[in-house]
Amino acid sequence: MKLVNKTNIGWLILAIATFLILQLAVSTGLISAYYEITLVTILINVILAVGLNLIIGFSGQFSLGHAGFMAIGAYTAGIISKYFPHYGGLFLGIIGGIILTSIVALIVGVPTLRLKGDYLAIATLGVAEIIRITIVNMQNVTNGAAGLSGIPYLAKWPLVYVFAVLTVLIVVNYTRSSPGRATIAIREDEIAAESMGINTTKYKTIAFVLGAATAAVGGALHASYFSVIRPGDFTFNKSIDILIIVVFGGIGSVTGSIIAAIVLGILNVFLQPFGSLRMIIYALALIVIMIFKPSGLLGNKEFTISGLLHLFGRKSTIKEEGKK
Amino acid sequence: MSLLEVKKLTKYFGGLSAVSNVNLELKSNELVGLIGPNGAGKTTLFNLLTGVYQPSEGTIDIENDGKKESVVGKKTYTITDMGFGRTFQNIRLFKDLTVLDNVLIAMHSKSKVGTLKSILRLPSYYASEEKMKQEAIELLKIFSLENKISELAKNLPYGEQRRLEIVRALATKPKVLFLDEPAAGMNPQETADLTALIRQIQKDFKMTILLIEHDMSLVMNVCERIYVLEYGRMIAHGTPEEIKANDQVIKAYLGGE
Amino acid sequence: MDTFIQQMINGLSLGSIYALIALGYTMVYGIIKLINFAHGDIYMVGAFVGYTMINSFGMGFFPALVTAMALSALLGVLIERIAYKPLRNATRIAVLITAIGVSYLLQNGMLYFYGAGVRAFPQVLENKLYSVGGIKVSQIQLMIFGTTFILMILLQFIVQKTKMGKAMRAVSTDASAAQLMGINVDNTISFTFFLGSSLAGAAGVLVGLYYNTIDPMMGVAPGLKAFVAAVLGGIGIIPGAMIGGLTIGIIETMVSAYGNSMIRDAVVYGILILILIIRPAGILGKHVKEKV
Amino acid sequence: GAGGSTADGDTIKLGAMFEKTGPVSAYGSAESNGVKLAVKEINEAGGVLGKQLEIVEYDTKSDNTEATSIATRLATEDGVVAIVGPATSGAVQAATQPITRAEVPLITPSGTADNLTVTESGEVQPFVFRTSFQDSFQGVALANFATEHLQSEKAVIIGDSSSDYAVGLTDAFKNTYEGEIVAEEYFTQDDTDFSAILTKIQNQDFDVIYLPAYYEQAGLILKQAREMGIEQPILGGDGFSNQALLDLAGIENVTDVYYSAHFSLENEDEQVQTFIDNYTAEYDTAPDAFSALAYDAVYLVAQALEDGGEATPEAVTAALESITDFDGVTGTFSIDENHNPIKSTLIIEVQEGKEASTQEIQP
Amino acid sequence: MLEVKDLSVHYGVIEAIRNVSFEVNEGEIVSLIGANGAGKSTILKAISGLHQPSNGEIVYEGTAITKETPKKIVEKGISQVPEGRHIFSGMTVMENLEMGAFLRKDKAEVQNDLNNIFARFPILKERMKQDAATLSGGEQQMVAMGRALMSRPRLLLLDEPSMGLAPILIKEIFHIIEEINQTGTTVLLIEQNAKMALKIANRGYVLETGNVVQTGTGKELLESDVIQKAYLGG
Numbered sequence A: 001m002k003l004v005n006k007t008n009i010g011w012l013i014l015a016i017a018t019f020l021i022l023q024l025a026v027s028t029g030l031i032s033a034y035y036e037i038t039l040v041t042i043l044i045n046v047i048l049a050v051g052l053n054l055i056i057g058f059s060g061q062f063s064l065g066h067a068g069f070m071a072i073g074a075y076t077a078g079i080i081s082k083y084f085p086h087y088g089g090l091f092l093g094i095i096g097g098i099i100l101t102s103i104v105a106l107i108v109g110v111p112t113l114r115l116k117g118d119y120l121a122i123a124t125l126g127v128a129e130i131i132r133i134t135i136v137n138m139q140n141v142t143n144g145a146a147g148l149s150g151i152p153y154l155a156k157w158p159l160v161y162v163f164a165v166l167t168v169l170i171v172v173n174y175t176r177s178s179p180g181r182a183t184i185a186i187r188e189d190e191i192a193a194e195s196m197g198i199n200t201t202k203y204k205t206i207a208f209v210l211g212a213a214t215a216a217v218g219g220a221l222h223a224s225y226f227s228v229i230r231p232g233d234f235t236f237n238k239s240i241d242i243l244i245i246v247v248f249g250g251i252g253s254v255t256g257s258i259i260a261a262i263v264l265g266i267l268n269v270f271l272q273p274f275g276s277l278r279m280i281i282y283a284l285a286l287i288v289i290m291i292f293k294p295s296g297l298l299g300n301k302e303f304t305i306s307g308l309l310h311l312f313g314r315k316s317t318i319k320e321e322g323k324k
Numbered sequence B: 001m002s003l004l005e006v007k008k009l010t011k012y013f014g015g016l017s018a019v020s021n022v023n024l025e026l027k028s029n030e031l032v033g034l035i036g037p038n039g040a041g042k043t044t045l046f047n048l049l050t051g052v053y054q055p056s057e058g059t060i061d062i063e064n065d066g067k068k069e070s071v072v073g074k075k076t077y078t079i080t081d082m083g084f085g086r087t088f089q090n091i092r093l094f095k096d097l098t099v100l101d102n103v104l105i106a107m108h109s110k111s112k113v114g115t116l117k118s119i120l121r122l123p124s125y126y127a128s129e130e131k132m133k134q135e136a137i138e139l140l141k142i143f144s145l146e147n148k149i150s151e152l153a154k155n156l157p158y159g160e161q162r163r164l165e166i167v168r169a170l171a172t173k174p175k176v177l178f179l180d181e182p183a184a185g186m187n188p189q190e191t192a193d194l195t196a197l198i199r200q201i202q203k204d205f206k207m208t209i210l211l212i213e214h215d216m217s218l219v220m221n222v223c224e225r226i227y228v229l230e231y232g233r234m235i236a237h238g239t240p241e242e243i244k245a246n247d248q249v250i251k252a253y254l255g256g257e
Numbered sequence C: 001m002d003t004f005i006q007q008m009i010n011g012l013s014l015g016s017i018y019a020l021i022a023l024g025y026t027m028v029y030g031i032i033k034l035i036n037f038a039h040g041d042i043y044m045v046g047a048f049v050g051y052t053m054i055n056s057f058g059m060g061f062f063p064a065l066v067t068a069m070a071l072s073a074l075l076g077v078l079i080e081r082i083a084y085k086p087l088r089n090a091t092r093i094a095v096l097i098t099a100i101g102v103s104y105l106l107q108n109g110m111l112y113f114y115g116a117g118v119r120a121f122p123q124v125l126e127n128k129l130y131s132v133g134g135i136k137v138s139q140i141q142l143m144i145f146g147t148t149f150i151l152m153i154l155l156q157f158i159v160q161k162t163k164m165g166k167a168m169r170a171v172s173t174d175a176s177a178a179q180l181m182g183i184n185v186d187n188t189i190s191f192t193f194f195l196g197s198s199l200a201g202a203a204g205v206l207v208g209l210y211y212n213t214i215d216p217m218m219g220v221a222p223g224l225k226a227f228v229a230a231v232l233g234g235i236g237i238i239p240g241a242m243i244g245g246l247t248i249g250i251i252e253t254m255v256s257a258y259g260n261s262m263i264r265d266a267v268v269y270g271i272l273i274l275i276l277i278i279r280p281a282g283i284l285g286k287h288v289k290e291k292v
Numbered sequence D: 001g002a003g004g005s006t007a008d009g010d011t012i013k014l015g016a017m018f019e020k021t022g023p024v025s026a027y028g029s030a031e032s033n034g035v036k037l038a039v040k041e042i043n044e045a046g047g048v049l050g051k052q053l054e055i056v057e058y059d060t061k062s063d064n065t066e067a068t069s070i071a072t073r074l075a076t077e078d079g080v081v082a083i084v085g086p087a088t089s090g091a092v093q094a095a096t097q098p099i100t101r102a103e104v105p106l107i108t109p110s111g112t113a114d115n116l117t118v119t120e121s122g123e124v125q126p127f128v129f130r131t132s133f134q135d136s137f138q139g140v141a142l143a144n145f146a147t148e149h150l151q152s153e154k155a156v157i158i159g160d161s162s163s164d165y166a167v168g169l170t171d172a173f174k175n176t177y178e179g180e181i182v183a184e185e186y187f188t189q190d191d192t193d194f195s196a197i198l199t200k201i202q203n204q205d206f207d208v209i210y211l212p213a214y215y216e217q218a219g220l221i222l223k224q225a226r227e228m229g230i231e232q233p234i235l236g237g238d239g240f241s242n243q244a245l246l247d248l249a250g251i252e253n254v255t256d257v258y259y260s261a262h263f264s265l266e267n268e269d270e271q272v273q274t275f276i277d278n279y280t281a282e283y284d285t286a287p288d289a290f291s292a293l294a295y296d297a298v299y300l301v302a303q304a305l306e307d308g309g310e311a312t313p314e315a316v317t318a319a320l321e322s323i324t325d326f327d328g329v330t331g332t333f334s335i336d337e338n339h340n341p342i343k344s345t346l347i348i349e350v351q352e353g354k355e356a357s358t359q360e361i362q363p
Numbered sequence E: 001m002l003e004v005k006d007l008s009v010h011y012g013v014i015e016a017i018r019n020v021s022f023e024v025n026e027g028e029i030v031s032l033i034g035a036n037g038a039g040k041s042t043i044l045k046a047i048s049g050l051h052q053p054s055n056g057e058i059v060y061e062g063t064a065i066t067k068e069t070p071k072k073i074v075e076k077g078i079s080q081v082p083e084g085r086h087i088f089s090g091m092t093v094m095e096n097l098e099m100g101a102f103l104r105k106d107k108a109e110v111q112n113d114l115n116n117i118f119a120r121f122p123i124l125k126e127r128m129k130q131d132a133a134t135l136s137g138g139e140q141q142m143v144a145m146g147r148a149l150m151s152r153p154r155l156l157l158l159d160e161p162s163m164g165l166a167p168i169l170i171k172e173i174f175h176i177i178e179e180i181n182q183t184g185t186t187v188l189l190i191e192q193n194a195k196m197a198l199k200i201a202n203r204g205y206v207l208e209t210g211n212v213v214q215t216g217t218g219k220e221l222l223e224s225d226v227i228q229k230a231y232l233g234g
């Protein structure tokens, strides 16, 4: 009925247009090998951040364990695609990663999601650490601390782009649906949500598992694109990196996460030449940005095309007033 | 048989018995008041009925298709599904969401929209979404909130927030509606409007309502029967006239003129 | 049996280090509900101040300790004023990110100025070893345990009984109502940071001395452990931080001693999660159901 | 690509990528220092091929994804003739694919995993070289030393489970050691308290402790073990090779300690002494194995430039493959067909903090 | 005693009140009434220094306190019972009451006042050791009232003190307000329950969307038609 409505078409065109522009830029060499890495890093970060935003921003559950789920996805895809070094193997790996991660997320989610706030944060942090240590110890399968190398490079950037778009689509569709609203209600007021007939455990778990599954996708693509993974890539710091993107973009704003991933990706390019000073600059930037924009770039609002028009409209009126 | 039957309900908080040995009964399509001094246990009773707290002792049964079902031990959302709707003494709207979303959320559990269907955006999803929206707007119209559907709940004036709470509770399609001090913080004029509204919804929705309120102009006007709690115990029960004349109630609650 | 007792002592002394850091952590945490990720780094700065005072200024141990506490306290207050105060009305998670920023800044600032290498902390106190029937305890171990215990009692007293402590608690639950009581919210929060950071500074010097090693990243792991300990004991509960810290120390030691040291951290986190599932508000936390 | 374009400029660009911040920044920073010193010396001596060397350096934040990005940037954007770094095996692996695609050689000073230069399937990575010996060589050498010189029959392994370096050394040792391994204990990089595992092994019967670890933890373990009264000899790898080991452990505790090393501060060799003096003058601290290996890596590139006669990555790669008898501070070596240096290791015995003897073990 | 001149307060870009002026004389009970959102609570916040006004002046006993910190204002003897109670959760009833006397140094007198409050609200004595967060709504209101009295204010600002109270207690509260007033405390009272408020008030001001629209003695206002219709429910 409304499958072909204006908004959907608008976003579809935007997604395809972006792809074509990127394609053009890559084929003309405008995006060199180096900027392609930046592009892919941004796209993977989009996948990871949007997934984490679903957990933190929409269901309101404070998870610090995203890196753990990412690791499961990365290792599953890495191992399987080393066995079957072709696209079939990669997809098998991604699907395997999603399934495995979802199972783990379900097992840990059901008992821990009744914890509140920072207690949940600690529990999820613990889960991620347990996952990582398990990987270190499964020497035969995962090659332990030395990690896997020589993973076939199959996830070329267009594939990563497609997955990023799919992830965003799934998360946005979910959040803008009745179950999604139920999930958001839990964030707003758990007791009231329950009194409205919402099975809070169920929807918290759905958001958690869905978020974890997207982390697995991000991890799998990471493994395939970079060819090398080690347990050390999936520490607490990685979870923090993703959390920073989510908060920086605006908690509960999918477009915010996308923009933040892009901004931070580009910032990184600019900061690289600063050597060891760069982390100092980055830290200062983080502090200053949060002080001046504590709710993130977009707050909990979404960037919309109509909103953009509105913004320009308003700006021009301000100008006119200024003239008077 | 009555719609709701509460027997020997007791709740301890540590050594304090906030509700003790309470019996209460609601029939279909009744409007009943629950009054009592501050701290008497009225809100606690609501919390027990809706599964927010678990009773220490006693039974709570609801009639469902001619069968008696116990709600004790059930989760709040199950109890809501079984037909108990409520509002909160301290307003608990989803503050950062729009008025419409507040109502839609309350309709979710009865709408049975699946997660997968929503993600895949099948055509049937759009149909059910549209239907829910229409229903929600219908409800909001009754409370004259239809012009505010895209306002954030927190930006509504106090009185409208109270009304939205009631709409939200109604959206869960309850058999019994528990209202906890709906007129608190309203001025006499607003209270009078609310009184009319409560009467109307009870008539239109053929609903059973249990009402906690300290504003006697509201309680005495709309309630057919009134229960009085004091120190967790039911000290009186009767028509508004009987209650107004009850010495014990006057002494503990109403105060002499 | 002897080994068991020795391991118990090992666990207690490791745990009391976690506890020592966790005390300041949990207090700040309890008052302004901020996971102050920079706490571990203030601890690191404290250690470096102590190091510099002894090495470059030839101070004795106690003057160095006091200087480290004072400078750390000052640093804590400064951080609060500059980085956290503008975010009083922001979401907790936004402040958390700022705290991470401060943490990165301290780490990398020290890295920049002091270099990344480890330094040996000057061994200014003679470390006597007491040995009773084959069981060994060192003087510094006793000192750390004692300090932790005394500080816990002192902090608990300050927070529960003194006027400042009551002001701190009032600010933590409702800052605007606290203002109506005549409490200066800014000063109270600054005081909280002053106290918490001075404890971190003391911990830095003591632990630096005990393990004889300091480096700019030394705060990261204990900071995280202290956070875990604070949560495990019950957020904001001062004796909880002590119990949480000791619990983690003992579990870690026991897993290494009687299990597999390879999976030590996994077991620690596993037990932690189990404890939280059984006691969702931490060991000492009361799971108060919100009054509806 | 843009790789070879520097030949026309007035300087020759040399890429450097190190872990200068983050968890392993101590090693990366030391290597960065070694590189800078070498380049300074070379330039003061007139440069290479008549041109000055220019370092283009980035920090990998101890993050492997960042390493990929930076390796690509150096190889494709900055037009360097060769890259020196990074310090850890993981980062080297992360950098391998981009530099291979861009065909720019990379010389890692301390990436020791066996599979860096030769893949698991036995193919040589055409553009990856190193100046350090590999884990297997060192582990084997240490295992043999334990049996032959220490006459040990029962060993305890205390390893760093979070570092692949330690894992590599452990594996090689376990595969070679002829005696019995009575216990294996592990810690992680963040640990400072080792009392639990030390108390545990104290009651066991063994005659050597094999300690594959970096000096930060090794120093603390030495201290804690000796203070606890564990007196058996302790055997470690080149990770011990830093002055800080003595400071951390306390001189009296570094007794009966043996470790394999690339170079010794006591080495009388003039070249080594000059290096030590210059390094100390520049950075106010004695060099360690990391800085020495990185220093050699730069001189290796310089020699390859001279040998190849052309400042292009192709020429440098080709020249690197055929370098023989390179005379560095970490020994004289040639590069073999697997891109590894053929060099001997020194096993240094330390008593009371002093080098008591050194022994050279040939590969 | 208190003079509010041309007060305007903004929340961001929203103007909550505009050019409001009124005064409270020593010993009076003055009542502010007005519909929801009229800006009554905002005025109290401005007086207590919790929210800086964008324009206008607040003069207390001859000196301007417009820019003073809340602490200074409390020290000068102005105390507030805020809307929505704002009791300190996690602290016992007793500790909450003690917080009211935060700035006082006269320990014996404080103890005395504490006893007076327990005498007024006996239920609080029973709940002395209970976490104030778990009190019923009405009990919390009593704590908030008691807490404000513990500072021995000279000017007491009350924001809807009867909200959520049982009828008998409402009477009691108004009785207490009168009593407090008689013992020398000046009272500025905000109430939805305009009828009762105006009954005990010497004077009253009617606020409508940020403006004072009517003023007079309590009695005059009670009898005025407009007021009858709009605020007293006919």
Ligand SMILES: Nc1ncnc2c1ncn2[C@@H]1O[C@H](COP(=O)(O)OP(=O)(O)OP(=O)(O)O)[C@@H](O)[C@H]1O
Binding pocket: B013, B016, B018, B036, B037, B038, B039, B040, B041, B042, B043, B044, B045, B089, C289, C290, C291, E134, E135, E136, E137, E138, E139, E164
């Ligand atoms: N979670 C709890 N823990 C401890 N005591 C509680 C808890 N909830 C309620 N109480 C106590 O139970 C008693 C009844 O409280 P309740 O909120 O039910 O009163 P109420 O009748 O609704 O009063 P009001 O009219 O003032 O809202 C009060 O004395 C309160 O202190």
Ligand SMILES: Nc1ncnc2c1ncn2[C@@H]1O[C@H](COP(=O)(O)OP(=O)(O)OP(=O)(O)O)[C@@H](O)[C@H]1O
Binding pocket: B155, B158, E011, E014, E015, E016, E034, E035, E036, E037, E038, E039, E040, E041, E042, E043, E083
């Ligand atoms: N913190 C705030 N941020 C933005 N707007 C606010 C804030 N507080 C109050 N307002 C707005 O200022 C106006 C006046 O609010 P105020 O609370 O002073 O009204 P009131 O007369 O006390 O109403 P009530 O009878 O509901 O207590 C209202 O429109 C309200 O929405």
Ligand SMILES: [Mg+2]
Binding pocket: B042, B043, B044, B089, E136, E137
């Ligand atoms: Mg109540």
Ligand SMILES: [Mg+2]
Binding pocket: E040, E041, E042, E083, E159
């Ligand atoms: Mg108000």
